[in-house]
Amino acid sequence: MTRPGRVLVVTGTDTEVGKTVATAALAAALTAAGERVVAYKPVQTGVVDDEDGDMPFVRGATGVPAYDGVRLREPMAPVQAATLEGRPLPALEEHVAAVRRYAAAADTVLVEGAGGLLVELDEHGRTLADLTAALASAGSAASVVVVARSGLGTLNHTMLTLEALHRRDLTVAGVVVGSLGPVPSAIELANLDHLRTRAGVPLLGVVPAGSGTLDPEAFRSAAPGWLPGGHALAGQRDVG
Numbered sequence: 001m002t003r004p005g006r007v008l009v010v011t012g013t014d015t016e017v018g019k020t021v022a023t024a025a026l027a028a029a030l031t032a033a034g035e036r037v038v039a040y041k042p043v044q045t046g047v048v049d050d051e052d053g054d055m056p057f058v059r060g061a062t063g064v065p066a067y068d069g070v071r072l073r074e075p076m077a078p079v080q081a082a083t084l085e086g087r088p089l090p091a092l093e094e095h096v097a098a099v100r101r102y103a104a105a106a107d108t109v110l111v112e113g114a115g116g117l118l119v120e121l122d123e124h125g126r127t128l129a130d131l132t133a134a135l136a137s138a139g140s141a142a143s144v145v146v147v148a149r150s151g152l153g154t155l156n157h158t159m160l161t162l163e164a165l166h167r168r169d170l171t172v173a174g175v176v177v178g179s180l181g182p183v184p185s186a187i188e189l190a191n192l193d194h195l196r197t198r199a200g201v202p203l204l205g206v207v208p209a210g211s212g213t214l215d216p217e218a219f220r221s222a223a224p225g226w227l228p229g230g231h232a233l234a235g236q237r238d239v240g
Contacts, residue, residue: 004100004103004104004139004140005036005038005102005103005104005105005106005107005108005109006103006107006108006109006140006141006142006143007099007103007108007109007111007132007135007140007141007142007143008026008108008109008110008111008142008143008144008145008173008233009111009113009128009131009132009135009142009143009144009145010022010023010026010110010111010112010113010144010145010147011113011116011117011128011144011145011146011147011161012113012115012116012146012147012148012178013116013146013147013148013149013154013157013158013160013161014115014116014149014157015115015116017147017148017149017178017179018147018149018177018178018179018207019112019113019147019178020054020057020058020112020212021057021178021179021207021211021212022145022147022176022178022207023039023054023058023110023112024039024057024058024061024062024212024219024223025176025205025207025211025219025223025226025227025230026110026145026176026204026223026227026230026233027039027058027062027064027066027110028061028062028219028220028223028224029223029224029226029227029230029234030107030108030230030233030234031062031063031064031220032220032223032224033224033234034234035106035107035108035234036105036106036107036108037062037064037106037107037108037109037110038064038065038066038067038102038103038105038106038108038109038110039055039058039059039064039065039066039067039109039110039111039112040055040066040067040068040069040098040099040102040109040110040111040112041053041054041055041066041067041068041069041111041112041113041114042069042070042090042095042098042111042113042114042121042128042131043069043070043072043078043089043114043121044068044069044070044071044072044114045071045072045073045074045075045076045077045078045081045114046072046073046074046075046076046081047071047072047073048073053068053071054068054112055067055068055112057212058110058112060216061212061214061216061219061220062216062219062220062223063216063220065102067098067102069090069094069095069098070082070087070089070090072085072087073085077114077115077119077120078114078119078120078121078122079120079121079122079123082123088123089121089122089123090122091122091123091124092121092122092124092126092130092131092134093134095121095131096131096134096135096138099111099135099140100135100138100140103140107234108233111128111131113128114128116128116161117129117144117146117161117164117165118164129164129165129168129170132144132170133168133170136170136171142170142171143170143171143172143173144165144170144171144172144173145172145173145174145175145176145204145230146158146161146162146165146172146174146175146176146201147175147176147177147178148161148175148176148177148178148195149177149178149179150177150178150179150180150181150184150188150191150192150206151185151187151188151191152187154191155191155194155195158175158195158199159199162175162199162200162201172201173201173202173204173233174201174202174203174204174229174230175195175199175201175202175203175204176203176204176205176206176207176227176230177192177195177203177205177206177207178207179207179208179209179211180192180206180207180208180209181208181209182208182209192206202229203229204227204228204229204230204233205226205227205228205229205230206226207226207227208226211223211226
């Protein structure tokens, strides 16, 4: 019997840190390494019916299957957006079942969170950290990729996120810097050095600013070079 694929949960140190483009870059890097990849976002907020949102971007940029759990109109945290819309949110168990279903036919399932690690995903207050723990408890090889900013303040935000993960005994696959301009500042260079040498987890790579505007062929070609550490994750199905 084929073993189900592992799960990489992609979280951010905050909102708007380049998490979706980093998810797509990971998908492209893993696909280039020969893996079957599926992407899933449990809750997408800030989209109306005719807008694409994050998973259609990942699908268009990489060609991998990419799915939303639930889509909400307000650009807010999921619980608050669902309350304004008068809609119930799926329970965490529904997301676990969906991820495990996708993992049955994939080498890796990328699960992109909404905002940061402790943003609530359901009406019981359970978070992306809880989803990761639930997947591990259900037998999935689950680990977390943290997407961080490059500039001032990122070291505190990144280390707080890593501390929260370690305190929950969740496995961290590494950190990705979600967007870096062509001429990094002295602060950004110092931050990259710190993340590379002192964060205690691998720096999987750095996504160049503006990568999300590339055409799909160029994106897929370049992504493995942005994330050499992400490419190296291919085949590591015992992570977690």
